Amino acid sequence: MSRLNVKLGDLSLKNPVIAASGTFGYGEELENFFPVESLGAVATKGLSLKPREGNPMPRIVETPSGMINAIGLQNVGIEAFIEKKLPYLESKQVVVIANIFGNTLEEYVEIARCLQPTSVPAIELNISCPNVKAGGMEFGNDPVQAARVTEAVRSVFNRHLMVKLSPNVTSLPKVACAVADAGADSLSLINTITAMAINTKTRKPMIANGVGGLSGPAIRPIAVRMVAEVYRSVKIPIVGIGGIGELNDALEFFIAGAQAIQIGTATFVEPNAAHQLVKDLDSYLKESGINHLKELVGTLKWPS
Amino acid sequence: MKDTLSQIVYHRSIGNDYYRIGLKTGWASFQPGQFAMLQVPGDGGVLLRRPFSLARQEGEVSEILYKAVGRGTRNLVKLQPGVPLKILGPLGHGFSSSEVSGPRVAVAGGYGIAPFWEWSLQLAKLGHRLQIFYGARTKTDLLYLDELRDAGAEVQCSTEDGSAGFRGLVTDLLREQFPNGKVGRVYSCGPWGLLQAVGQWCESHSIPAELSVEEAMGCGTGVCLGCVVQNRAGKYFRACKEGPVFLAEQLKLN
Ligand SMILES: Cc1cc2nc3c(=O)[nH]c(=O)nc-3n(C[C@H](O)[C@H](O)[C@H](O)COP(=O)(O)OP(=O)(O)OC[C@H]3O[C@@H](n4cnc5c(N)ncnc54)[C@H](O)[C@@H]3O)c2cc1C
Ligand SMILES: Cc1cc2nc3c(=O)[nH]c(=O)nc-3n(C[C@H](O)[C@H](O)[C@H](O)COP(=O)(O)O)c2cc1C
Ligand code: FES
Numbered sequence: 001m002s003r004l005n006v007k008l009g010d011l012s013l014k015n016p017v018i019a020a021s022g023t024f025g026y027g028e029e030l031e032n033f034f035p036v037e038s039l040g041a042v043a044t045k046g047l048s049l050k051p052r053e054g055n056p057m058p059r060i061v062e063t064p065s066g067m068i069n070a071i072g073l074q075n076v077g078i079e080a081f082i083e084k085k086l087p088y089l090e091s092k093q094v095v096v097i098a099n100i101f102g103n104t105l106e107e108y109v110e111i112a113r114c115l116q117p118t119s120v121p122a123i124e125l126n127i128s129c130p131n132v133k134a135g136g137m138e139f140g141n142d143p144v145q146a147a148r149v150t151e152a153v154r155s156v157f158n159r160h161l162m163v164k165l166s167p168n169v170t171s172l173p174k175v176a177c178a179v180a181d182a183g184a185d186s187l188s189l190i191n192t193i194t195a196m197a198i199n200t201k202t203r204k205p206m207i208a209n210g211v212g213g214l215s216g217p218a219i220r221p222i223a224v225r226m227v228a229e230v231y232r233s234v235k236i237p238i239v240g241i242g243g244i245g246e247l248n249d250a251l252e253f254f255i256a257g258a259q260a261i262q263i264g265t266a267t268f269v270e271p272n273a274a275h276q277l278v279k280d281l282d283s284y285l286k287e288s289g290i291n292h293l294k295e296l297v298g299t300l301k302w303p304s
Numbered sequence: 305m306k307d308t309l310s311q312i313v314y315h316r317s318i319g320n321d322y323y324r325i326g327l328k329t330g331w332a333s334f335q336p337g338q339f340a341m342l343q344v345p346g347d348g349g350v351l352l353r354r355p356f357s358l359a360r361q362e363g364e365v366s367e368i369l370y371k372a373v374g375r376g377t378r379n380l381v382k383l384q385p386g387v388p389l390k391i392l393g394p395l396g397h398g399f400s401s402s403e404v405s406g407p408r409v410a411v412a413g414g415y416g417i418a419p420f421w422e423w424s425l426q427l428a429k430l431g432h433r434l435q436i437f438y439g440a441r442t443k444t445d446l447l448y449l450d451e452l453r454d455a456g457a458e459v460q461c462s463t464e465d466g467s468a469g470f471r472g473l474v475t476d477l478l479r480e481q482f483p484n485g486k487v488g489r490v491y492s493c494g495p496w497g498l499l500q501a502v503g504q505w506c507e508s509h510s511i512p513a514e515l516s517v518e519e520a521m522g523c524g525t526g527v528c529l530g531c532v533v534q535n536r537a538g539k540y541f542r543a544c545k546e547g548p549v550f551l552a553e554q555l556k557l558n
Pocket of ligand 2 (some may be wrong): 021022023045046047069071073099125164190191192199214215217219241242243244258262263264265266528529
């Protein structure tokens with residue numbers, strides 16, 4: 001399937017389909033359904049410096065064509081990941097993208113430092129997290145903060161650095177440019193959109209945390225628009241995320257400018273979704289007489 | 305665990321918004337207490353699959369007993385035999401087949417009766433009789449009574465309004481039957497309030513108990529972390545993977 005291979009800067013993937021963070025565990029959970037190494041890469045559940053138990057229940061609620069989650073970034077912590085989870089992924093020889101987050105800039109740096117001596121070829125920096133030292137505002141909300149954390153991680157990790165952008169900002173292209181200038185090798189977008197659903201009988205939010213992140217087909221049009229806008233503003237590769245389930249969804253993102261895509265919520269509905277998409281993409285290119293996926297990337301015809 | 309494109313073999317109303325649906329899955333068997341994630345029609349923006357206990361495996365057909373309560377299940381009601389439906393299962397851990405000294409007792413509430421049909425049959429094959437205590441709001445919420453008796457189980461019912469069996473809560477019926485708590489093992493499935501009461505009663509008599517919990521589920525395969533329950537040390541476990549059946553002592557019951 002050489003028509004599907006991608007190079008995100010220095011990171012080579014055999015195909016453009018990546019399992020999205022928080023929707024694929026640590027890569028072992030779905031081994032009954034398909035070989036994990038058939039994917040371009042796997043983004044791990046968000047990893048923090050110390051293990052986290054996450055939020056109280058209820059943590060998820062379905063909304064029209066989507067779902068809201070506030071899992072609270074439950075994870076085993078960077079140390080246990082490297083010791084207990086990474087060996088499985090290494091044995092499968094799949095490209096691992098370690099998704100990391102912190103509550104302070106120092107935490108991000110410390111986690112990246114832990115990853116530097118491992119085999120992990122890429123970090124995905126989740127900047128949709130509140131910066132406790134800056135009054136709890138999301139790092140990803142402010143181009144200056146976003147650039148600062150990117151630069152800091154860049155200085156301790158010398159392989160691929162992907163920065164995952166939060167859609168909950170006024171101008172995504174501004175954050176994208178700041179992060180690119182600060183040394184990011186690629187950008188992934190979008191993370192979930194902050195949302196709320198209310199139980200009208202109890203007048204309480206449907207999830208314990210109050211607000212959560214919306215994902216699934218409901219956010220796809222917003223994500224496509226954001227990818228198209230960011231593509232016009234930066235030069236580094238873009239990985240598209242948001243409500244992708246099947247072939248046509250993925251094509252929208254490639255046309256908008258993404259070189260690779262991630263599959264999240266769709267895996268909950270169809271455990272096989274990402275694997276199926278690899279096959280469908282290949283057949284599509286073959287049948288359409290397209291020699292390589294890159295011929296499709298960024299071919300959007302904007303209205304003049 | 306696999307994802308099967310099944311076909312609806314039968315689908316009938318048994319009154320009061322309850323339905324029995326038979327799906328040709330070709331699955332060999334399951335451990336009672338295990339469940340499946342069933343695709344429901346997408347109209348109205350329904351996205352996720354819905355979790356249901358597996359009630360029975362007969363030949364190639366798996367049965368689910370469900371109540372139409374919301375968007376997804378109301379869409380499901382409309383489907384006729386012959387329609388293909390994806391079903392992912394059997395998932396999670398069911399009731400254990402460990403050795404037991406003393407009566408094996410099941411305590412069910414509402415559609416929580418579902419796993420005990422197959423469980424009665426499997427235990428009967430091993431020469432054991434399941435004593436079922438079954439509570440519901442009213443007479444028409446008591447389901448599978450004939451099936452359970454045919455499966456060799458002994459069934460005692462309670463209803464909140466007294467329209468059938470003991471009037472009151474099923475846990476009161478249980479206390480009345482076993483004042484000294486001389487029970488070998490308890491299996492329970494139903495609303496959280498019931499599981500709490502059963503778990504606490506069992507604890508007070510040092511009876512080992514297995515409780516099947518019901519939590520909202522995103523994936524059923526262990527990847528979303530949306531379905532967790534807490535143990536007594538405050539640590540979270542996935543209902544879809546480590547559960548849905550847990551030992552009572554593993555759960556924070558209050
Ligand atoms: C392990 C397990 C076994 C179950 N077994 C049965 C069974 O045998 N028979 C039966 O009738 N029901 C069973 N349920 C409950 C059943 O899953 C819900 O009634 C069903 O999902 C409701 O879907 P809906 O679209 O009609 O409701 P909606 O309220 O529209 O659903 C919205 C969302 O909330 C979730 N949800 C709503 N109610 C529940 C609930 N009570 N438990 C978990 N998630 C819920 C849905 O899955 C969906 O994602 C079981 C649940 C679990 C977790
Ligand atoms: C249950 C759940 C957990 C998630 N956890 C993380 C996480 O730990 N880190 C992260 O960067 N994104 C996380 N995400 C966001 C996804 O990776 C993805 O960006 C988002 O869901 C949009 O894609 P989708 O519509 O395909 O799901 C999570 C999403 C869901 C639904
Ligand atoms: S339902 Fe997704 S982890 Fe249990």
